[in-house]
Amino acid sequence: MKRQKLSLFVCLFFTTFLFTQEKEITLKLIWNGTFRTEGMDVLHSMADGRQYSVLNLDRVTRSTSIDIYNYKTLKKLKTLVSSSDIDELNYFTNYTFSNDESKIILATDEEPIYRRSSLANYYVYNVKDRSVIAVSDKKIQEPTFSPDGTKVAYGLNNNLFVKDLQSGKTTQITFDGEKNKIINGITDWVYEEEFAFVRAFEWNVASNKLAFLRFDETNVPEFSMDIYGEGLYPTQQVFKYPKAGEENAVVSLHVYDLATNKSKQVEVGKQYNDFYIPRIKWSNKPDVLSAQFMNRHQDTLDLWMINTKTNTTRIAIAENDPAYVDVTDNLTFLKDNSFIWTSEKDGYNHIYHYSEAGELINQVTKGNWEVTNYYGYDEANDKVFYQSVENGSINRDVYAIKLNGRDKTRLTKNEGTNDAAFSADFSYFINTFSSATTPTEYTLNSAASGDLTKSIKDNDVLSQKLSEYKTSKKEFSTIHVNGNDLNMWMIKPANFDATKQYPLLMYQYSGPGSQSVANRWNGANDYWYQHLAQQGYVIVCVDGRGTGYKGAAFKKMTQLQLGKYELEDQIEAAKQLGDLPYIDASRIGIWGWSFGGFMSSNALFKGNDVFKMAIAVAPVTSWRFYDSIYTERYMTTPQENAEGYDDNSPLSHVDKLRGDFLLVHGSADDNVHLQNTMCLVEALIQADKPFEWAVYPDDNHGIYGGNTRLHLYKKMTRFIHENLGDKRQVEGKKQEEAIEIKG
Numbered sequence: 001m002k003r004q005k006l007s008l009f010v011c012l013f014f015t016t017f018l019f020t021q022e023k024e025i026t027l028k029l030i031w032n033g034t035f036r037t038e039g040m041d042v043l044h045s046m047a048d049g050r051q052y053s054v055l056n057l058d059r060v061t062r063s064t065s066i067d068i069y070n071y072k073t074l075k076k077l078k079t080l081v082s083s084s085d086i087d088e089l090n091y092f093t094n095y096t097f098s099n100d101e102s103k104i105i106l107a108t109d110e111e112p113i114y115r116r117s118s119l120a121n122y123y124v125y126n127v128k129d130r131s132v133i134a135v136s137d138k139k140i141q142e143p144t145f146s147p148d149g150t151k152v153a154y155g156l157n158n159n160l161f162v163k164d165l166q167s168g169k170t171t172q173i174t175f176d177g178e179k180n181k182i183i184n185g186i187t188d189w190v191y192e193e194e195f196a197f198v199r200a201f202e203w204n205v206a207s208n209k210l211a212f213l214r215f216d217e218t219n220v221p222e223f224s225m226d227i228y229g230e231g232l233y234p235t236q237q238v239f240k241y242p243k244a245g246e247e248n249a250v251v252s253l254h255v256y257d258l259a260t261n262k263s264k265q266v267e268v269g270k271q272y273n274d275f276y277i278p279r280i281k282w283s284n285k286p287d288v289l290s291a292q293f294m295n296r297h298q299d300t301l302d303l304w305m306i307n308t309k310t311n312t313t314r315i316a317i318a319e320n321d322p323a324y325v326d327v328t329d330n331l332t333f334l335k336d337n338s339f340i341w342t343s344e345k346d347g348y349n350h351i352y353h354y355s356e357a358g359e360l361i362n363q364v365t366k367g368n369w370e371v372t373n374y375y376g377y378d379e380a381n382d383k384v385f386y387q388s389v390e391n392g393s394i395n396r397d398v399y400a401i402k403l404n405g406r407d408k409t410r411l412t413k414n415e416g417t418n419d420a421a422f423s424a425d426f427s428y429f430i431n432t433f434s435s436a437t438t439p440t441e442y443t444l445n446s447a448a449s450g451d452l453t454k455s456i457k458d459n460d461v462l463s464q465k466l467s468e469y470k471t472s473k474k475e476f477s478t479i480h481v482n483g484n485d486l487n488m489w490m491i492k493p494a495n496f497d498a499t500k501q502y503p504l505l506m507y508q509y510s511g512p513g514s515q516s517v518a519n520r521w522n523g524a525n526d527y528w529y530q531h532l533a534q535q536g537y538v539i540v541c542v543d544g545r546g547t548g549y550k551g552a553a554f555k556k557m558t559q560l561q562l563g564k565y566e567l568e569d570q571i572e573a574a575k576q577l578g579d580l581p582y583i584d585a586s587r588i589g590i591w592g593w594s595f596g597g598f599m600s601s602n603a604l605f606k607g608n609d610v611f612k613m614a615i616a617v618a619p620v621t622s623w624r625f626y627d628s629i630y631t632e633r634y635m636t637t638p639q640e641n642a643e644g645y646d647d648n649s650p651l652s653h654v655d656k657l658r659g660d661f662l663l664v665h666g667s668a669d670d671n672v673h674l675q676n677t678m679c680l681v682e683a684l685i686q687a688d689k690p691f692e693w694a695v696y697p698d699d700n701h702g703i704y705g706g707n708t709r710l711h712l713y714k715k716m717t718r719f720i721h722e723n724l725g726d727k728r729q730v731e732g733k734k735q736e737e738a739i740e741i742k743g
Helices: 002-020 027-031 189-194 460-466 524-534 552-556 564-578 595-606 628-635 642-647 674-686 708-724 727-742
Strands: 051-058 063-070 076-082 094-097 103-112 118-126 132-134 141-145 151-156 159-164 170-172 182-184 201-203 209-216 222-227 235-240 250-257 262-265 275-282 288-295 300-307 312-320 339-343 350-354 360-363 371-378 383-388 397-402 417-422 428-434 441-446 452-457 474-481 484-491 502-507 538-543 583-593 613-617 660-666 692-696
Touching (some): 027 524, 027 708, 051 094, 076 103, 094 141, 118 141, 141 201, 151 201, 159 209, 189 628, 201 275, 312 339, 371 417, 383 417, 397 417, 474 564, 484 524, 484 564, 502 524, 502 564, 502 708, 524 538, 538 564, 564 583, 564 595, 583 595, 583 708, 595 613, 595 660, 660 674, 660 708, 674 692, 692 708
Parallel strands (some): 502 583, 583 613, 660 692
Antiparallel strands (some): 063 076, 103 118, 151 159, 159 170, 182 209, 201 209, 209 250, 222 235, 339 350, 371 383, 417 428, 474 484
16 A cells, blocks of 8 residues: 555656646746846955955845855854944945945945946945944945045046045035036946946045046037926936047046145147047056057057156057957056056957066966956965856856966866856855856855865755746757857757757847857846747857957957848858758748847848848947947948948848838937937838837836836737747737736
């Protein structure tokens, strides 16, 4: 009897297991957080190298805290500060320590401006006496401690201010700031978007000088967007946006001396005609400031060393490239004021060591692979720590190497995407690992050997949850297209039958230096692809020429012709995939967002014998409409390269449209303006071409918030079913939606 009961139990267990594996991933589940991964928020290594802090949320009390943990044991040692103990604020969303960790800047009521910028209320918390003071009674930008922790500099209304934390006195150090005219210490729209920084001021090591950039936007053309809101009349958002070939802000470099309470403009020893200053950084010497200057074509970058005491300047490094030079964030000054620098000058991004005078000491890393992140230099053990794609361009690993380029050690063991956060003394690192089959996990590792010390956090609960759903493997491979082996992934239906034919949906982004084919855990779109695979589609992504992490020549070969070679690769890849016995070549679609929307539009127009349908979300439709820094980096100006701009614009090829086209945009997209879609719509109308389109009111480039994402993906899914699916499938989906609405 016992045996029979056990057999019955086993039978019931496996029946239940098989049944639960049949659960389907629905669109609602994707965007309601069901498959969200757990992470570590605002991780910071404490100065002693033995402890780290994390921002934690107590969902019961709705309070936030900074909690301190021990690296070796991973045990929580204490709560350093909790919002529940501070009367002045209910919660905080970010924090920054002073160098000596005696004070903390806490951010609350954050209000986004553009992609990286925000306004917020900020408070300084004193760890010793637990006192709290407001940095300002207004919402401000980028408050930053001086190195000695006695002052905070910040931006307000396009001007710079310094608050003395000892006296409580606030000093305004610029006075000409004015909206849409002059900005001091905070970047303009195009610098923020394309050079990826907001705070344009830096303290020197002695805390007595502040270097900052000033932007004169007076002659930059304005762009305006209607904001519809809920009122009777819409409002307008008006901001300076330099499009390709138009006037940029005039940028200048200034140094404020706290002792004299005066600012002076820095003049370098070279005349530039229209230039950028994408990075500034003080050296270890209190009077020596470094600044990267680029010409407008961005094919020349000069690293200047500026002595602010003697008013002398010199070029330490001059980089030149026939296409463009990438700005580096990895400039690191060592104790002897020699410095570490990264560059693509040998054809791949690598680490270099230069003397204080700018003479090359040695190339630290070498090989036909890219350094993808630089973590820092451990002077005590003479080790440089970095991340690279040496183990395959779709993978990331963490390495250590001597400054002289010897004794390289691979510190991470698992194949996939590894990223490190090192302790302040470089004794440990917290490794963030994921792959296409393993959700994100956090482990503590030895920086000396890479060996696992302890597991910190994993997403095994998510893995268990996903085991109940019907999912398919993401298969990585390469496809030989136009003389190149291109990285590719493919997702097939879970019940794939090689004797049947399936419709194919291709996704791509294809922007310069980007990567969509990577061995990492799912994003929201990956769950959408799983959903589509459940519905009987094969999903494929191919990274064509112009994408990143395969060397400068591969990345930069699209120069002056954005969208030409990238499109040729997508069309040829689609043809080859269409020749596979299990792909229905008459039902191939393509979709993309932003640069990917530009690509998918052109794919449907110029590849009208290959693609049956396309979806373009927030697409660029003419590079004439896009910003100066990004566009001219790859295309120069429209005045110099009119054919490059127009020959590859979807606006020039609307007459070729034969398939089904869905065009989507947000009306408040400050990045890729709705103008792009409106001009394409008008061109399609005048060419008498049928298409579908949707505009999401007051949504920016991300098109999200509330129910927006779910609505968008329902629309796109329906469009795919109607134009790639079979008739029975379309009718079935309509019935499902009717039941869902009725329910």
